[in-house]
Amino acid sequence: MSIVETPRVTRTEAPVRDGVIGRSPLRPDGIAKVDGSFQFSSDLHAEGAAWGATLRSPHPHARIVSIDVSKAWKIDGVDAVITAADVPGKATYGLIAHDQPVFASDVVRYVGEPVAAVAADHPETCRRALEAIDVVYDELEPLLDPEAAIAGTHPPIHPDGNVVRHQRIVRGDPDATGEVVVEGTYEIGMQDQAFLGLEAALAIPDSGGGGVELHIATQWLHEDRGQIAACLGLPEDQVRLVLGGVGGAFGAREDISLQVHTCLLALRLGKPVRMAYDRAESFLGHVHRHPATIWMRHHATADGEIVKIEARFVLDGGAYASTSSAVLLNAVTHTQGPYRCPNAVVDGWAVRTNHLPCGAMRGFGVVQACFAHESQMDRLAEACGRDPVEIRLRNVMRTGDPLITGQVVESVAPVERCIRETAALPLPDEPIGGRDADPMRLPGGAGRTADVGHVRRGIGWGVSIKNLMYSEGFDDYSTARCRLADGRVTLKFATAEVGQGFVTIAGQIARTILGVDDVDLARIDTGVGSAGSTSASRQTWMSGGAVDAACRQVRERLFEHVADLHGLDPLQLEIDGTDVVDTLGDLRVPVAAATAGQVFDETVEYRHRPTVDLDENGQGDCHVAFAFVAHRAVVDVDPELGLVKVVQIATAQDVGRALNPLSVIGQIEGGIAQGLGLAVMEEIVQVDGRIRNANFTDYLLPTMLDMPPVVATLVEEPDPQAPLGAKGVGEPPCISSTPAIVAAIRDALRDDAGRARPLVRVPVRPQDIALSGTASPDG
Amino acid sequence: MAVVVPMSLREAVDALAANPGALVLAGGTDAMVEINDGHRRVGHAGSPEVVVAVDRVAELRSWTLDPGGSRLTIGAGVTYTELMEEPLASFVPALAEASRTVGSPQIRNAGTLGGNLGTCSPAGDGLPVLSALDAEVHLAGATGTRTVSVHDFMVGVKQTVLAPGEIITAVTVPLLDGWQGYSKVGVRNAMVIATASACLAVDQPTRSVRIALGSVAPTIVRAPEAESFAAGHVDWGAGHVDPATAGEFGRLAAAAARPIDDHRSSAAYRRHAIDVMARRLLERAFRGADPT
Numbered sequence A: 001m002s003i004v005e006t007p008r009v010t011r012t013e014a015p016v017r018d019g020v021i022g023r024s025p026l027r028p029d030g031i032a033k034v035d036g037s038f039q040f041s042s043d044l045h046a047e048g049a050a051w052g053a054t055l056r057s058p059h060p061h062a063r064i065v066s067i068d069v070s071k072a073w074k075i076d077g078v079d080a081v082i083t084a085a086d087v088p089g090k091a092t093y094g095l096i097a098h099d100q101p102v103f104a105s106d107v108v109r110y111v112g113e114p115v116a117a118v119a120a121d122h123p124e125t126c127r128r129a130l131e132a133i134d135v136v137y138d139e140l141e142p143l144l145d146p147e148a149a150i151a152g153t154h155p156p157i158h159p160d161g162n163v164v165r166h167q168r169i170v171r172g173d174p175d176a177t178g179e180v181v182v183e184g185t186y187e188i189g190m191q192d193q194a195f196l197g198l199e200a201a202l203a204i205p206d207s208g209g210g211g212v213e214l215h216i217a218t219q220w221l222h223e224d225r226g227q228i229a230a231c232l233g234l235p236e237d238q239v240r241l242v243l244g245g246v247g248g249a250f251g252a253r254e255d256i257s258l259q260v261h262t263c264l265l266a267l268r269l270g271k272p273v274r275m276a277y278d279r280a281e282s283f284l285g286h287v288h289r290h291p292a293t294i295w296m297r298h299h300a301t302a303d304g305e306i307v308k309i310e311a312r313f314v315l316d317g318g319a320y321a322s323t324s325s326a327v328l329l330n331a332v333t334h335t336q337g338p339y340r341c342p343n344a345v346v347d348g349w350a351v352r353t354n355h356l357p358c359g360a361m362r363g364f365g366v367v368q369a370c371f372a373h374e375s376q377m378d379r380l381a382e383a384c385g386r387d388p389v390e391i392r393l394r395n396v397m398r399t400g401d402p403l404i405t406g407q408v409v410e411s412v413a414p415v416e417r418c419i420r421e422t423a424a425l426p427l428p429d430e431p432i433g434g435r436d437a438d439p440m441r442l443p444g445g446a447g448r449t450a451d452v453g454h455v456r457r458g459i460g461w462g463v464s465i466k467n468l469m470y471s472e473g474f475d476d477y478s479t480a481r482c483r484l485a486d487g488r489v490t491l492k493f494a495t496a497e498v499g500q501g502f503v504t505i506a507g508q509i510a511r512t513i514l515g516v517d518d519v520d521l522a523r524i525d526t527g528v529g530s531a532g533s534t535s536a537s538r539q540t541w542m543s544g545g546a547v548d549a550a551c552r553q554v555r556e557r558l559f560e561h562v563a564d565l566h567g568l569d570p571l572q573l574e575i576d577g578t579d580v581v582d583t584l585g586d587l588r589v590p591v592a593a594a595t596a597g598q599v600f601d602e603t604v605e606y607r608h609r610p611t612v613d614l615d616e617n618g619q620g621d622c623h624v625a626f627a628f629v630a631h632r633a634v635v636d637v638d639p640e641l642g643l644v645k646v647v648q649i650a651t652a653q654d655v656g657r658a659l660n661p662l663s664v665i666g667q668i669e670g671g672i673a674q675g676l677g678l679a680v681m682e683e684i685v686q687v688d689g690r691i692r693n694a695n696f697t698d699y700l701l702p703t704m705l706d707m708p709p710v711v712a713t714l715v716e717e718p719d720p721q722a723p724l725g726a727k728g729v730g731e732p733p734c735i736s737s738t739p740a741i742v743a744a745i746r747d748a749l750r751d752d753a754g755r756a757r758p759l760v761r762v763p764v765r766p767q768d769i770a771l772s773g774t775a776s777p778d779g
Numbered sequence B: 001m002a003v004v005v006p007m008s009l010r011e012a013v014d015a016l017a018a019n020p021g022a023l024v025l026a027g028g029t030d031a032m033v034e035i036n037d038g039h040r041r042v043g044h045a046g047s048p049e050v051v052v053a054v055d056r057v058a059e060l061r062s063w064t065l066d067p068g069g070s071r072l073t074i075g076a077g078v079t080y081t082e083l084m085e086e087p088l089a090s091f092v093p094a095l096a097e098a099s100r101t102v103g104s105p106q107i108r109n110a111g112t113l114g115g116n117l118g119t120c121s122p123a124g125d126g127l128p129v130l131s132a133l134d135a136e137v138h139l140a141g142a143t144g145t146r147t148v149s150v151h152d153f154m155v156g157v158k159q160t161v162l163a164p165g166e167i168i169t170a171v172t173v174p175l176l177d178g179w180q181g182y183s184k185v186g187v188r189n190a191m192v193i194a195t196a197s198a199c200l201a202v203d204q205p206t207r208s209v210r211i212a213l214g215s216v217a218p219t220i221v222r223a224p225e226a227e228s229f230a231a232g233h234v235d236w237g238a239g240h241v242d243p244a245t246a247g248e249f250g251r252l253a254a255a256a257a258r259p260i261d262d263h264r265s266s267a268a269y270r271r272h273a274i275d276v277m278a279r280r281l282l283e284r285a286f287r288g289a290d291p292t
């Protein structure tokens, strides 16, 4: 993959050490993940552990008439069979509202909802025990149409009602109009996080009884602990969590899945219990990206300046609330995209249905909004006779501009630079199929469906804004402890490493600030304060901020100690390379020597600035900060068969400061792959509330042949509000890559009059391209 | 559960005769997926107690050309990777092309033509080629051997005439004199199940065109009307086909499809894809050269 990087100016008095900020040391777990020796959660084992397994509802909506577990008990090797009646504490859990039962007791609300769990000597015994449990259901009419939930025409499927959240935004003059008006209705399908390293946990009960230790692949140890302890009826300090090896998360590990079940079984048995999902169960066991229907109408002046945006969002949250209310907030507050917009009227709904529950996934509501607003920007460009880049530059947001929520964008906002630098990246220099006209490089790939003459090329754009950190008054602080002794640093934090690379940059921060080369990372567990969630592109900023602050406090102690010894003012000391130096004199002591026999140990909580809830008109400073990115896609399309081959993605991303450029590029490439997946293939298909493709045979992810080369520029304008100048980089790559690819497909399909095809739904299916009439309800 | 690992066809047949309910395991790329998904069980009440793993049976892993050089017999245990290598790839180019579309290198190294037949999925990529070539399938069991036409071998979705205790030993296909090729539509560019596929094979001496369709009916189907239309309208002398003929050929091929709507695609798109692929295949065959 060819990478174009902006030149970076570095202070070069001393040779720059390898492991410091701005360099790209390798991940400590990288080799192990590649050679197979990395221990994922599912590899955990304990002497004498029993296996656990979950019985799940086969119905989208049904009343439980009876559960008879007696036959399961009679099977040799079965140790425990538990149902809702065996939950000692709170019967429900949830990230925002506690509305989801540990086990369904009276009603099941989606196919896959847990009804009972067993523990036995072997997974096969578990399987037979599950089969032996006799549940009698009385099927109820499922609620599958989100509009029926909004209209109130379906009886409530949950005591909390069918509407999870309704949010309006009214800004400026609601009656304002523009000379040019474009509108469209857009649909986004349900995407799965499809992480590696399936859900797995090992629970070990304390020998003296009472508490439990849970080894778990999760995104937020402390939040899990709170929910688990409540359900177990235990004080939080009796529940200890240790991060198990995580393959990936993308939001799917924010909610509780098998945590409570595993602990319940272990406590019941007084011995360790392992649980692990297979891929099919994983599709049922975690939340997904919200499917959405979004209507937008843009008013603009004749030359394309946005005057007003009207929009209506409908997000299908599935059976339980999870983070639906926050996802909706994100969706509606990102209606305008990275563009100025003085007037707006937005209506958003997140509703409950008997579909699979939806919650967090990389991009968190903004993916949906962005597909709609970027499709609209292209329509606006056409209506105004401008090209896609011009129309976007005409409207770009800058630092200091107000959002439709009234919040002023204080973050560095290099939107224009992202667009211009993306436009400056070279287009592919090879013709369709490549210079050697390799059929594998045509749409259809290995299937050899097209010849060069059947294929057309298109170019499309997507630009986005994404909020960083949690919003609406949430105090998502992070804690870090730094210990410096004998020239070695030990860092302790509860930051879940889910592949994003915090374990790499934590060491870089410590090396830079403290002038040491040896940094040990203590086990990631609840033995230190919360780090908040590894989500919302927040850990570099938040846990990076916490590690930075803890290291700085330790450095102050160190300077005090050295100053004391040498009769100096600590304020005149500085770290230079691996030495403590006196900026006003000759003193130069290696940090290792200065800390011999000494221990400096500091724990710090880092907080971002406070935010507030939106009011009933959707006004308020609800977000902390923002990051921006531009994507340009080049796509080859076989219009007759509707097959596509993405040829190149160019991107310039606002990263603040790249603490580890290689890691940033990894996030950019991975995010683009996920955005490509949503654009052209990834979708959970549910028919009558039943998932039809809970496997990787039919839930398709991009392969190497689908993923194009990425050319990337890192736009580095350090953000003064970010502790290290660095913005989160995880989510933006997957947000506007999707609309860019779809725009390129539309471009390739232009008719003789130059009109693009609407294509209003992602993923774009071959039939949407090939069969006219199926592509768009309003086109 | 016991696993028998025969080294010869005789041993394999004997093992199956002794355990008629046994599961035959070749590359395992279908069987293991079904077992892991719980769709198929072994070693439990009501399921096979014995697995006969045939991947070391030399006879199944080889191929022979008849003395006249006109018929090729391919052992059931020959893998896709081997079918893509020379000289097999030149003997039956469409089979090599179809093999190239199967899964990933790992799957092609393990998966076999016999396994494709044994599974008999309408999306099996080897099967349209065997159908277009009117392949013969050789079976062996305790009571002897028999040979059936591939058209009769395939009975329905994942249903064959294979009797308990019977094993597929090989398939025989004619070496045709003429262009042949395979096309497959899926939603991604590699490693994907066909939503529709087609194999076209031309036999110059008999001036015939055969086309077989995958994933658009319970089993692979031929399109006889399209075939006879092409035979009558292709300019055999010049080796050329005009666009109208190619277009009509596509329409007739699509008319032979009996597709369904499912979570992978719609019936309408599948039929449309057959139309386009059949037309393009005929154009490739008779505009000769364009290798792409």
Ligand SMILES: Cc1cc2nc3c(=O)[nH]c(=O)nc-3n(C[C@H](O)[C@H](O)[C@H](O)COP(=O)(O)OP(=O)(O)OC[C@H]3O[C@@H](n4cnc5c(N)ncnc54)[C@H](O)[C@@H]3O)c2cc1C
Residues within 6 Å of the ligand: B023, B024, B025, B026, B027, B028, B029, B030, B031, B032, B033, B054, B076, B077, B101, B102, B103, B104, B107, B110, B111, B112, B113, B114, B115, B116, B117, B118, B119, B123, B124, B125, B126, B162, B166, B167, B168, B169, B191, B192, B193, B194
């Ligand atoms: C990731 C993946 C991708 C795949 N992609 C494709 C694809 O693109 N196209 C495609 O067509 N298939 C695909 N498959 C399916 C599979 O690889 C093929 O069907 C393959 O041909 C099966 O061969 P095998 O040797 O692995 O069969 P096995 O799994 O060993 O057996 C399959 C069935 O055939 C029976 N059987 C095998 N050999 C014999 C014999 N000699 N006599 C009697 N019965 C026998 C077995 O009992 C079993 O019922 C894919 C599978 C996977 C896992």
